[in-house]
Amino acid sequence: MKKNINIYIKLAVLFLSLGFVVCLYLKDKKVSYNKSLYVVPTMFDDIKDNSVWCPTMQLVWNDVKTNLAKQDIKFVDNNSFAENLNKESFTDEMISDSYYYKTYGLRTISLKNEIEKSINKKFSQNSDILNEFKWYKDKSDAEKEEEYIFYSMLYRKFNFLSKFKKLENGSFNNSKDVSYFGVTNNKKSSAKEEITVLFYKDKDNFAISIDTKEKDKVIIYKNPVGNNFNEIYDNLKKNYKESETHDHLGANDKFKMPYLDFKVLKSYEELKNKSFMSKDNKEYIITDALQTINFKIDEAGGVVKSEAAIGTKAISSGNMESRTFYVDKTFALFLLEEGRDVPYFATKISDAKSFQ
Numbered sequence: 001m002k003k004n005i006n007i008y009i010k011l012a013v014l015f016l017s018l019g020f021v022v023c024l025y026l027k028d029k030k031v032s033y034n035k036s037l038y039v040v041p042t043m044f045d046d047i048k049d050n051s052v053w054c055p056t057m058q059l060v061w062n063d064v065k066t067n068l069a070k071q072d073i074k075f076v077d078n079n080s081f082a083e084n085l086n087k088e089s090f091t092d093e094m095i096s097d098s099y100y101y102k103t104y105g106l107r108t109i110s111l112k113n114e115i116e117k118s119i120n121k122k123f124s125q126n127s128d129i130l131n132e133f134k135w136y137k138d139k140s141d142a143e144k145e146e147e148y149i150f151y152s153m154l155y156r157k158f159n160f161l162s163k164f165k166k167l168e169n170g171s172f173n174n175s176k177d178v179s180y181f182g183v184t185n186n187k188k189s190s191a192k193e194e195i196t197v198l199f200y201k202d203k204d205n206f207a208i209s210i211d212t213k214e215k216d217k218v219i220i221y222k223n224p225v226g227n228n229f230n231e232i233y234d235n236l237k238k239n240y241k242e243s244e245t246h247d248h249l250g251a252n253d254k255f256k257m258p259y260l261d262f263k264v265l266k267s268y269e270e271l272k273n274k275s276f277m278s279k280d281n282k283e284y285i286i287t288d289a290l291q292t293i294n295f296k297i298d299e300a301g302g303v304v305k306s307e308a309a310i311g312t313k314a315i316s317s318g319n320m321e322s323r324t325f326y327v328d329k330t331f332a333l334f335l336l337e338e339g340r341d342v343p344y345f346a347t348k349i350s351d352a353k354s355f356q
Contacts, residue, residue: 031128031263031265031292032263033263033264033265033292034262034263034264034354034355035264036050036351036354036355037050037051037052037262037264037293037347037355038050038051038052039051039052039053039264039266039291039293040052040053040228040229041053041057041058041061041081041084041085041268041291042058042081042084042085042087042089042090043089043090043228043229043230043233043342043346044084044087044089044228044229044230045080045081045084045228046227046228047227047228047229047348049330049348049350049351050348050349050350050351050354050355051229051347051348052262052264052293052295052346052347052348053229053293053345053346053347054154054291054293054304054306054344054345054346055090055094055095055154055344056100056152056153056154056291056293056306056307056308057085057268057289057291057308057310058085058088058089058090058091059090059091059092059100059102059152059154059308060102060104060150060151060152060308060309060310061073061085061086061150061310062088062091062092063102063104063150063152064104064150064310064312065086065088067104068148068150068278068284068312069276069277069278069279069284070278070279070280071278071279072086073085073086073276074086074276074277075274075275075276076275079270079271079274081268081270081271082271082274089230089342090342094340094341094342094344095154095337095340095344096337099154099155099156099337099344100152100153100154100155101118101119101122101123101152101153102150102151102152102153103115103118103151104148104149104150104151105148105149106136106139106142106143106147106148106149107133107134107135107136107142107147107148107149107311108135108136108137108138108139108142109135109136109137110139111135111149112130112133112135115127115130115151116130119153119155122155123153123155123305125153125155125305127153127307128265128292128307129265129290129292129307129309130151130309132288132290133149133288133309133311134147134311145313145314146284146313146314147287147311147312147313147314148311148312148313149309149310149311149312150309150310150311150312151307151308151309152307152308152309153305153306153307154304154305154306154307154344154345155303155304155305155306156214156216156303156304156335156344156345157214157301157302157303158212158213158214158216158218158301158302158303158335159212159213159214159300159301160191160194160210160211160212160213160218160299160300160301161190161191161194161211161212161213162189162190162191162194163191163299163300164181164182164183164191164257164299164300165181165182165183165299166179166180166181166299167180167181167182167184167256168180170256170326170328171328172258172328172329172351172352172353173328173329173330173350173351173352175351175352175353176353177353178258178328178352178353178356179258179259179356180256180257180258180259180328181256181257181259181298181299182254182255182256182257182299182326183249183254183255183256184254184255184256185254186251186252187251188250188251192248192249192250192251192253192255193248193249194210194211194248195208195209195210195211195248195249195255195325196208196209196210196211196246196247196248197243197245197246197247197248197249197325198219198221198236198239198240198243198246199239199240199242199243199246200243200323201239203323203324203325203326204222204223204329205222205223206221206222206323206325207219207220207221207222207236207239207240208220208249208255208325212301213301215337215338216335216336216337216338217335217336217338218297218302218333218334218335219236219333219334219335219336219343220257220327220331220332220333221236221331221332221333221334222325222327222329222330222331223329223330223331224236224330224331224332224348229332229334229346229348232332232346232348233334233343233346236332236334249323249325250323252323253323253324253325254323254324254325254326255325255326255327256325256326256327256328257297257327258327258328258349258352258356259297259298259352259356260295260296260297260302260347260349260352260355260356261295261296261297261298261355261356262294262295262296262355263292263293263294264292264293264294265290265291265292266290266291266292266293267288267289267290268289268290268291271286271289271310272286272287272288272289273285273286273287274286275315282314283314283315283316284312284313284314284315285312285313285315286310286311286312287311287312287313288309288310288311289308289309289310289311290307290308290309291306291307291308291309292305292306292307292308293305293306294306295345295347297333304335304344304345306345330348330349330350331348331349332346332347332348332349333345333346333347333348333349334346
């Protein structure tokens, strides 16, 4: 009996030790970010082959501009990011409240706790960036330094009306062994009927829209034309207006799309440590400007999550034939809320393999 008790004690110690190790691992585990995607703060900034945009940085910039600077935020040197952000091309009136959360205030632990509770309650999500900022325990210290933080999160999960099928791997531009989903049989299906053709010129020049249960639309534009997401989206709309038919995929039509799954972190060195004057002639400096964009799309649907935060501090003066809709070359993807004119997410992909 005594021997059995000793065995139980040893097992208990072993399990407790393993549990402690697991807890340490989870505590220290950090998000792995993809470094191949170029993040832009607005749809008007020039993009590269693999680029992504989400309006969270614009939302926090708007709050800095409205509530702190109370005028356009201008730096001593010319700054294209700041110039485009000052245009406020995306505001909170352009997206439903259920899609985002934002707030600002003195950089205190109490505000950090409030943000964490709010995003958990609204989205069941945790922050990936709040721990990157300095926080004051005492409000008086934050007031003394006049350190503020402006924060936003956008979170949206969408589900296709019909689940697509996982397809055989194939090529994408110059990459091989890329994972795909879609529908490629020569039969009518509900999945095909849920895809609207916005325009179709040939297999390498088309745009489609996929319906979702949430009424959002997933818009895919193959071989997009434009130097920035705004130009690409304008060209898409122009081709849509010039197209004579906007039908659904027919029995002979085929569609495939690469799986995407990426997380990116952008520290805006272009904005960091830049000073600006407020309308009441006070000088501030941007101490930090961070943005994350996580995106995933598969045969069932997808999800987008983005955070952005700006830290500031006061400083002293100073169609029947068979058509193929294979998204196997460079494409742009937008997410658009029903009834809205401006999308709330955009990405351009030239190397799908790197983001799977």
